Amino acid sequence: MKKVSVFLFTIVLVTIAILLIKYYKLFFLNEIDDFFNINTKRVVVSKGFNDTIVHKLILILIVPFFEELLYRLGLKYSIRNATFYCIGIIFTFLLFFPNMNFQNPIIAPLIILSFVFLYIIIYQIVKKHHNIVENFYANNPKAILYLSIILFGYSHFVFHADYNNLINILLSPVVLLPYFLAGFIFSKLRLKFGFYYGLIAHMFWNFLVTIL
Numbered sequence: 001m002k003k004v005s006v007f008l009f010t011i012v013l014v015t016i017a018i019l020l021i022k023y024y025k026l027f028f029l030n031e032i033d034d035f036f037n038i039n040t041k042r043v044v045v046s047k048g049f050n051d052t053i054v055h056k057l058i059l060i061l062i063v064p065f066f067e068e069l070l071y072r073l074g075l076k077y078s079i080r081n082a083t084f085y086c087i088g089i090i091f092t093f094l095l096f097f098p099n100m101n102f103q104n105p106i107i108a109p110l111i112i113l114s115f116v117f118l119y120i121i122i123y124q125i126v127k128k129h130h131n132i133v134e135n136f137y138a139n140n141p142k143a144i145l146y147l148s149i150i151l152f153g154y155s156h157f158v159f160h161a162d163y164n165n166l167i168n169i170l171l172s173p174v175v176l177l178p179y180f181l182a183g184f185i186f187s188k189l190r191l192k193f194g195f196y197y198g199l200i201a202h203m204f205w206n207f208l209v210t211i212l
Contacts, residue, residue, distance in 0.1 A: 007197055010189060014201055017185070018208045021178040029175065038168055039161040040175045056210045064202035071152040071183065072190040072198050075145060077137040079130060083123045085148070087115060092151045095158045145191075149183035 029040050074085025126133050137144060153176040157163050160175060168175070182205055190198035 007189070007193060007201075010185070010201060011204060014185060014205055015208060017181060018205065018212060021181070022212060024178065032171065032174065036167050036171070038165060038171075040168060040171070041161055042159050059210055060203055060206045064199060064206055067152065067155075068186070068190070068195065068199045068202055071148045071155075072186055073195055075148060075187060075190055077134055079123060079126050079133075082126045082133050082137070083119055085144070086122045086126070087118050088148070088151055090118060091115075092155045095155055145187055149180055149187060152183035153179035 032038070033040055069084050070088030070091060074081045074083075074088065154172070156179050157172055157176060160168070162168050163172075173180075182202075186198040186202050186205075189201050
């Protein structure tokens with residue numbers, strides 16, 4: 001019962017956070033854009049597709065699931081969880097490769113195949129060095145937590161206009177603040193209550209983002 005109460009309270013906090021972030025983006029980031037003459041807004045991949053129900057369902061149901069696998073599951077140690085954590089690190093860096101065209105229909109299948117391939121290889125490596133990895137987790141819980149939050153934030157940076165502009169890069173901690181906040185909330189839920197609590201909160205977060 002206590003878990004449910006705290007979780008419901010967290011959902012209320014998520015709602016308040018979303019409203020504050022809307023204000024933050026609408027006013028503060030717009031002021032930054034005007035002052036530095038840059039564009040920090042998210043890129044609309046395809047205007048027609050972005051308005052469809054399918055796109056909204058993907059954002060609400062599919063995207064949170066994969067992001068939680070890559071950035072939150074690995075906050076608690078097991079060979080499987082650590083494997084996903086490593087894939088999350090690799091995936092975030094791969095996002096910054098030039099000419100990563102997400103509108104290309106072949107990109108998604110290639111990413112999925114790459115995930116499967118990486119999972120098989122990294123799982124065996126982690127399994128072989130199980131004691132070392134487990135000790136690293138035990139001795140560095142905060143580093144693992146904060147790195148996952150940073151990676152989660154920067155995994156969204158490539159979807160912002162002119163992300164490779166020097167000024168945008170320097171201002172990226174400010175631009176990505178909403179994602180860092182979200183990552184912190186989901187991480188705490190995952191660590192305190194379990195994976196599915198963080199996943200549900202993430203889905204609810206994305207649901208609010210799509211309707212507000």
